[in-house]
Amino acid sequence: MQHPSRFALLAATACLLLTACGGGGQPHARGPSTPAGVSVQASSATSAHVMWTPDATADGVTGYEIFRAGTKARTVGAGTTMVDIIGLRPSTAYEFTVRAKNAAGRFSPRSRPVRVTLPARVPDDHRAPSRPGDLRVRAGGAHAATLSWTRSTDDVRVTSYDVYQGQSKIHTVGGDLTTARITGLRPATVYTFTVRARDGADNSSAPSGSVDLTTASAPGQGPSTEPTGFRATARTVKGVRSVELSWVPPDTDGEVTGYQMYLDGKLTTTIVWGAAAPQHAATYTFAVREKPGTTYRVKIRAKLPDGNWGTFSAERTVTV
Incomplete structure (x- = not known):
């Protein structure tokens, strides 16, 4: 019977000690890269706004930790690249860093520190700035x-x-x-x-x-499919309150026969016409029953000739 050589045994042991023989590794064995583009802006006398750039090649990043002078101040999810840090002291200098975390619980190195000095608080300042x-x-x-x-x-x-x-x-x-x-x-x-x-x-x-x-279409993506010129106008006729929507249908290769309407981010109704759908200018009116002064956010999207839903229109805010 032939016994394995001492060299073969050492090689097999080495393979067991490594995460994978041949140079491969377990997913996320290394930590994510350091967040780039970190900046901080004084938002007020007691708050600062920290921002950073997401890494387009990040693998498995699940969140970020924001540190103030070495102490963790906030934790946010992977889809967030900015945060307000509140409860700070006026006329005080602060230093912030950011690090990423991946699905394996590994952290990136912290970013280079960024510094900001907050302005002094003005007593009894209750007047807001004018609108831009x-x-x-x-x-x-x-x-x-x-x-x-x-x-x-x-x-x-x-x-x-x-x-x-x-x-x-x-x-x-x-x-x-x-x-x-x-x-x-x-x-x-x-x-x-x-x-x-x-x-x-x-x-x-x-x-x-x-x-x-x-925004412009990506190469090969085709033309934009959102309804344009979208407007929402409050109406009151004989005591009945309503909202009138108007828009220009998207330019497609066929007829647009229906739209979905979203109120406050939720699908509310599907708009269809009994006769031929308008192709150059469309309007739709819906009644409201909430108390006067209620504000709605509304947007729509078209059902395209191929059966897919197009891009959303601009979102409008209307008070009735």
Whole structure:
């Protein structure tokens, strides 16, 4: 009987000790890469806004941890790349770092520290800044856009501007800036942006006027399929309150016969016509029964000739 050599036994033992013989490894055996593009902006005298760039090649990242001077301040999910840190002290300098965590529980190295000094608190400052004006947007390809607006005024000082996409805050810049570059957008998608000014006492202005942007289609994706010119108008006729929607149907290779309507993010009804569906300008009116002063968020999307649902329209807010 032939016995294995000492060398063969050593090799077999080495293979057992390694995660895989031949150089392979278990998934997520290494930690994720360090978050890049970390920045911090003073939002008010008691809060700071920390942002970072997601790694497009990250494998299995499940969340991020944000540290203030070495102490963990917040934990967020993988889909979040910004966070407000509140409860800070006015006129104080802070240092923040961010690290990623993957599905195996491994962490990336912490990012390089970023520093910010919060402004002083102004006693009895209860007046919000004026709303930003003349909001404009310029597309930057299929994945980015640049917003610009006119400066707000405040009885003390504007410390920051918050950018909203729909009802969600997605970016913050300093009070001395009147532009913001937004990245990570999806191709052939309609976005609705507004901007609010904020002062050192955390008073926020009314939102600016909204501006819509439809990002360019990706190569081979085809034309955009969202209804355009979408509007929502409150009506009251003989005591009956309603909302009138109007839009231009998307340009497709066939007839658009129906639409889904979403109220406050939830599918509410499917709009169809008994006769031929309008192809150049469409309207739809629905009655409301909630108390006066109720505000709705509404958007629609078309059923395309191939049976799929198209891209959502811009989301509109209407008070009845």
